[in-house]
Amino acid sequence: MQSTTRDFKDNVKKAIVEPGLQKALGMMKTGFQVRRLAAIEKLPEFEQLRDQARDIKNHVLENLDFYLERFERKVTEAGGKVHWCRTADEAREAILGICRGVGARTVTKGKSMIAEEIALNDFLEEKGIEPIETDLGEYIIQLRREPPSHIIAPAIHLNKTDVIDAFQKAHTHLDPDRPMEEPTTLLEEARGVLRPKFLAADVGITGANFMIAETGSTIIVTNEGNGDLTQILPKAHVVLASLEKLVPTFEDAATILRLLARSATGQEFSVYTTVSTGPRRPGDLDGPEEFHVVLLDNGRTNILGTEFQEMLRCIRCSACLNHCPVYATVGGHAYGWVYPGPMGAVLTPTLIGIEEAGHLPNASTFCGRCESVCPMRIPLPKMMRHWREREFERHLSPASVRAGLAFWAWFAKRPRLYRLATGMAARLLGLFGRANGRYGWLPLASGWTKGRDFPAPEGKTFMNQWAKREKAS
Amino acid sequence: MPASSPRVGLFVTCLVDLMRPSVGFAAVKLLENAGCRVEVPATQTCCGQPAYNSGDRGDTRDIARGMIEAFTGFDYVVVPSGSCAGMIHEHYPALFADEPETLAKARELAACTHELVSFLVDVMKVERVEAAYRGTVTYHDSCSGLRELKIKKQPRQLLGSVSGLTLKELPGAEICCGFGGTFCVKYPDISERMAAEKADDIGATGADTLLAGDMGCLMNMAGKLHRKGSPVRVRHVAEVLAGITDAPPIGEPKA
Amino acid sequence: MSDARSQILGSIRRALRRDALPADKVAALEARLGDPKPNLIPARAQGDAKTVVELFADMAQNAAATLTRVKSARDVPGAVADYLASQNLPASFVMAPDPELDTIPWSERPTLSIRRGKSEGADQVSVTGAFAAVAETGTLMMTSGPDHPSTLNFLPETHVVVLPASKVVGPYEEAWTRLRAAHDGTPPRTVNFVTGPSRSGDIEQRLLMGAHGPRRLHVVLIDD
Numbered sequence: 001m002q003s004t005t006r007d008f009k010d011n012v013k014k015a016i017v018e019p020g021l022q023k024a025l026g027m028m029k030t031g032f033q034v035r036r037l038a039a040i041e042k043l044p045e046f047e048q049l050r051d052q053a054r055d056i057k058n059h060v061l062e063n064l065d066f067y068l069e070r071f072e073r074k075v076t077e078a079g080g081k082v083h084w085c086r087t088a089d090e091a092r093e094a095i096l097g098i099c100r101g102v103g104a105r106t107v108t109k110g111k112s113m114i115a116e117e118i119a120l121n122d123f124l125e126e127k128g129i130e131p132i133e134t135d136l137g138e139y140i141i142q143l144r145r146e147p148p149s150h151i152i153a154p155a156i157h158l159n160k161t162d163v164i165d166a167f168q169k170a171h172t173h174l175d176p177d178r179p180m181e182e183p184t185t186l187l188e189e190a191r192g193v194l195r196p197k198f199l200a201a202d203v204g205i206t207g208a209n210f211m212i213a214e215t216g217s218t219i220i221v222t223n224e225g226n227g228d229l230t231q232i233l234p235k236a237h238v239v240l241a242s243l244e245k246l247v248p249t250f251e252d253a254a255t256i257l258r259l260l261a262r263s264a265t266g267q268e269f270s271v272y273t274t275v276s277t278g279p280r281r282p283g284d285l286d287g288p289e290e291f292h293v294v295l296l297d298n299g300r301t302n303i304l305g306t307e308f309q310e311m312l313r314c315i316r317c318s319a320c321l322n323h324c325p326v327y328a329t330v331g332g333h334a335y336g337w338v339y340p341g342p343m344g345a346v347l348t349p350t351l352i353g354i355e356e357a358g359h360l361p362n363a364s365t366f367c368g369r370c371e372s373v374c375p376m377r378i379p380l381p382k383m384m385r386h387w388r389e390r391e392f393e394r395h396l397s398p399a400s401v402r403a404g405l406a407f408w409a410w411f412a413k414r415p416r417l418y419r420l421a422t423g424m425a426a427r428l429l430g431l432f433g434r435a436n437g438r439y440g441w442l443p444l445a446s447g448w449t450k451g452r453d454f455p456a457p458e459g460k461t462f463m464n465q466w467a468k469r470e471k472a473s
Numbered sequence: 474m475p476a477s478s479p480r481v482g483l484f485v486t487c488l489v490d491l492m493r494p495s496v497g498f499a500a501v502k503l504l505e506n507a508g509c510r511v512e513v514p515a516t517q518t519c520c521g522q523p524a525y526n527s528g529d530r531g532d533t534r535d536i537a538r539g540m541i542e543a544f545t546g547f548d549y550v551v552v553p554s555g556s557c558a559g560m561i562h563e564h565y566p567a568l569f570a571d572e573p574e575t576l577a578k579a580r581e582l583a584a585c586t587h588e589l590v591s592f593l594v595d596v597m598k599v600e601r602v603e604a605a606y607r608g609t610v611t612y613h614d615s616c617s618g619l620r621e622l623k624i625k626k627q628p629r630q631l632l633g634s635v636s637g638l639t640l641k642e643l644p645g646a647e648i649c650c651g652f653g654g655t656f657c658v659k660y661p662d663i664s665e666r667m668a669a670e671k672a673d674d675i676g677a678t679g680a681d682t683l684l685a686g687d688m689g690c691l692m693n694m695a696g697k698l699h700r701k702g703s704p705v706r707v708r709h710v711a712e713v714l715a716g717i718t719d720a721p722p723i724g725e726p727k728a
Numbered sequence: 729m730s731d732a733r734s735q736i737l738g739s740i741r742r743a744l745r746r747d748a749l750p751a752d753k754v755a756a757l758e759a760r761l762g763d764p765k766p767n768l769i770p771a772r773a774q775g776d777a778k779t780v781v782e783l784f785a786d787m788a789q790n791a792a793a794t795l796t797r798v799k800s801a802r803d804v805p806g807a808v809a810d811y812l813a814s815q816n817l818p819a820s821f822v823m824a825p826d827p828e829l830d831t832i833p834w835s836e837r838p839t840l841s842i843r844r845g846k847s848e849g850a851d852q853v854s855v856t857g858a859f860a861a862v863a864e865t866g867t868l869m870m871t872s873g874p875d876h877p878s879t880l881n882f883l884p885e886t887h888v889v890v891l892p893a894s895k896v897v898g899p900y901e902e903a904w905t906r907l908r909a910a911h912d913g914t915p916p917r918t919v920n921f922v923t924g925p926s927r928s929g930d931i932e933q934r935l936l937m938g939a940h941g942p943r944r945l946h947v948v949l950i951d952d
Contacts, residue, residue, distance in 0.1 A: 365649045
């Protein structure tokens with residue numbers, strides 16, 4: 001997917017005046033946040049489970065080579081095949097090979113952020129294979145030919161009217177005057193259109209929420225059941241997963257599963273949690289004949305052993321997006337690449353480079369809400385700050401910011417001169433601002449004063465007044 | 474119980490020093506009423522957050538060294554800001570992981586540094602203040618204080634003892650106001666939208682006064698409320714708790 | 729491909745600043761895998777047999793499944809027929825070729841028309857058993873095999889599950905322990921944990937039931 005992350009500021013300008021987007025984003029506060037809180041209140045062990053989940057993933061990352069080899073061995077024993085891929089390109093080629101191997105013409109897909117990361121759909125289309133997204137949200141945005149704006153609710157930026165438009169344009173075989181006002185009829189329509197596609201597909205591609213080293217199994221978690229129809233109906237099931245999704249045992253997965261749905265949608269458990277191991281067995285009446293795991297690195301081993309390693313604990317629950325005031329203001333597309341919100345602000349620079357994605361870790365107030373809700377206790381603000389440090393070291397931050405900072409820091413390190421400077425500033429700003437108590441415009445602060453007044457200072461600094469008071473006593 | 478009259482170093486913060494000295498005097502009064510001996514080290518400047526959050530670790534460390542020097546030797550260091558107290562309390566030690574001597578001092582300072590209102594309640598065991606304020610106030614929990622220092626009930630407890638004051642809770646009080654230090658300069662469009670939402674929420678409470686514990690957030694919210702023409706008055710919580718409300722509210726002219 | 733494999737493993741080891749793990753460390757990790765221990769199990773999931781059955785019934789209904797309780801296997805055909813009638817569904821269904829289901833006296837309800845096998849997509853109703861049920865979230869656990877084609881769990885619009893109470897356990901871990909015992913290391917191809925009927929929240933975050941899987945999930949719980 002082509003990144004527009006460099007244009008973050010322009011993307012923001014458009015997003016904040018887009019009424020449809022703003023209306024859709026407004027629903028997030030009452031949805032995800034309220035439901036998450038309600039679910040957690042019903043599970044008193046939630047905080048302890050967070051600690052254990054963090055420790056499990058840390059253990060895996062410390063022994064990642066062992067667990068990957070073990071996982072591969074068990075997949076092979078179960079009759080499946082692991083495809084090791086260093087890059088997006090290798091992963092696409094591996095999938096193409098599997099598709100060609102079964103003579104695939106159509107491919108159904110469960111929701112997979114890794115597929116977005118490697119821009120799989122465009123690639124398959126180029127090669128003459130039709131990819132069909134089956135998650136309702138993904139299907140809608142595929143019809144609109146746009147990327148997801150949220151990692152678990154890909155069409156969250158849209159309103160019902162957008163869906164009606166998309167279905168009217170795509171489902172031309174249906175009566176154009178059919179009633180479409182009720183969201184349930186839209187769901188029925190998608191179900192009806194997609195059902196034959198499920199039955200006809202040659203290959204089904206899903207992601208993985210977990211891979212289990214003990215058994216060589218993969219796990220997906222969905223609510224619609226599309227991921228299941230995607231994997232049990234076609235001839236081949238391809239699991240596309242990044243390598244940090246490993247856990248040692250089912251027990252370890254269960255601990256994290258107790259956090260996942262509660263943190264994501266506020267459900268106690270998702271409707272479908274599916275554990276897949278190898279292809280169909282002798283005597284089975286259904287199920288795929290081939291089972292492939294396309295195991296993707298794509299830069300992840302580069303952050304192992306660095307200050308960004310903890311990001312590899314992420315389980316893509318989206319709690320950080322759902323609680324981020326910046327995400328809630330600008331939506332997911334403004335971030336310009338696959339992963340938006342706080343997790344994207346940390347992850348995107350590792351995947352496409354800080355030169356490209358420099359805005360993302362900067363566009364945060366460090367309010368800390370993301371870290372406070374992260375089930376895996378990932379210190380997201382700390383890692384965004386690490387990105388800012390790398391930018392600063394490499395002189396990538398804007399010259400104006402650096403100059404202003406250097407000017408201020410020079411004074412902050414010299415208390416006597418600092419006193420003089422702040423004394424003057426307070427007097428000047430106080431003098432001109434006193435009549436109104438505030439400024440409607442200030443030089444160098446037009447960004448602030450465009451939409452806000454700037455309060456005027458009282459006129460004398462505290463330190464000067466205090467010094468006088470001390471002298472007098 | 475705390476030592477009978479602990480020696481407290483007051484770090485007024487750069488924003489209180491420059492913009493609103495009244496908050497500093499309110500802090501002094503509250504601390505003295507609680508039985509503290511207050512001193513204000515003359516070489517204090519800023520906690521260093523602007524540099525720290527811009528990725529400039531070198532300058533942050535230099536500034537932090539100056540602060541550590543200025544505030545060594547007090548029983549407690551108290552700050553009328555959750556953000557600046559959080560910087561010292563949570564982040565100073567991490568800056569000096571590779572400098573054992575400074576690290577020890579940073580840890581010592583971190584351990585004795587508190588935000589003003591939580592210090593009064595949690596350390597000095599202040600249960601009520603002698604103050605009066607006529608009006609309905611609403612309270613915004615600034616992010617660093619709330620999430621780094623877990624300050625939530627302390628300001629509400631003390632506000633509950635102010636005679637004539639009614640507290641009306643602000644829905645979404647835990648959501649950032651959009652200030653974010655350098656963020657409001659680097660991304661003014663997002664910052665402004667966040668402030669606008671906050672101003673709407675504040676207006677919807679029907680309160681006549683907005684209080685919070687951090688000058689940055691207060692200036693941001695006051696600026697937005699004024700631009701909208703809102704009549705809500707904005708003050709630092711310390712002013713109301715100390716009964717020092719003779720200065721006009723933040724961003725308003727002298728009466 | 730093997731080249732990619734060794735490069736990935738190599739870069740992991742470089743990042744972790746070590747070689748492949750030494751034998752003693754490998755043995756410790758193998759031991760962890762060989763004897764999987766549960767982590768923290770929520771108190772909610774721990775209780776005697778009677779408590780967990782009650783909890784399962786509550787939680788399944790919280791997840792929008794419906795449930796009827798019967799005294800014995802003999803009551804199942806009637807319960808299924810009544811349920812189908814109450815939903816205005818035809819009295820015919822595709823049933824898993826499951827020996828346990830065959831012990832149910834279906835013939836006592838001759839109005840029921842039953843086909844045994846997998847689903848091809850045209851069936852309105854399926855009836856299956858379950859390997860276990862997890863009380864903590866009202867979750868059914870179904871395993872693929874000749875006796876239980878997975879398509880029955882997803883293609884029909886209505887899925888009826890016949891569940892003896894003895895199959896209800898507290899936490900997921902206990903269900904999985906039973907599975908390990910029954911399948912000797914390698915799990916069946918597909919293990920479905922199902923909590924309520926299919927749904928989607930993708931249009932304006934409104935909860936809509938019956939996305940791609942069944943829109944109705946009905947449990948006939950046998951208090952055996």
